[in-house]
Amino acid sequence: MKLSQFIFIGRLEVLSFLVLLLIAMPMKYFMDFPLAVKYVGWAHGVLFMLYAGAIAILGYQYKWKFIRMFLLFISAFIPFGPILMEKRVLYNR
Structure with a gap:
């Protein structure tokens, strides 16, 4: 895995987290639309797992210390x- 791929996954994870917090949660509680949290939360969970897996893969590839990971x-x-x-x-190796 390349660092650029990891950065892309991280940015998608940030975006999904913000959409969950700023759009889907208000839709659930103020508009009575719980499906927004269900689907955005599911997507965010998948991206979070990809992000965590990418940390493990890159940690192994680059022999990162535990504290960095x-x-x-x-x-x-x-x-x-x-x-x-x-x-x-990432850039202070």
Whole structure:
């Protein structure tokens, strides 16, 4: 796997997280449309698993230390986290 692919997955994961928080959740609670959370949440879950798997693959390929992989994983729980971690963690090898 290439770093560019990982960055792309990370950005898609960020986008899905923001859509879930800012569009699907309000649709569920203010418009009584729970299917928005169901489908966007499902897509976000798949992208999150891809992101986590990509961390493991790249960690093995580049022989990253555990702390780098841990920081990348934790960043996925913060809005814009993977984008913020790109320069700090990925390009400082």
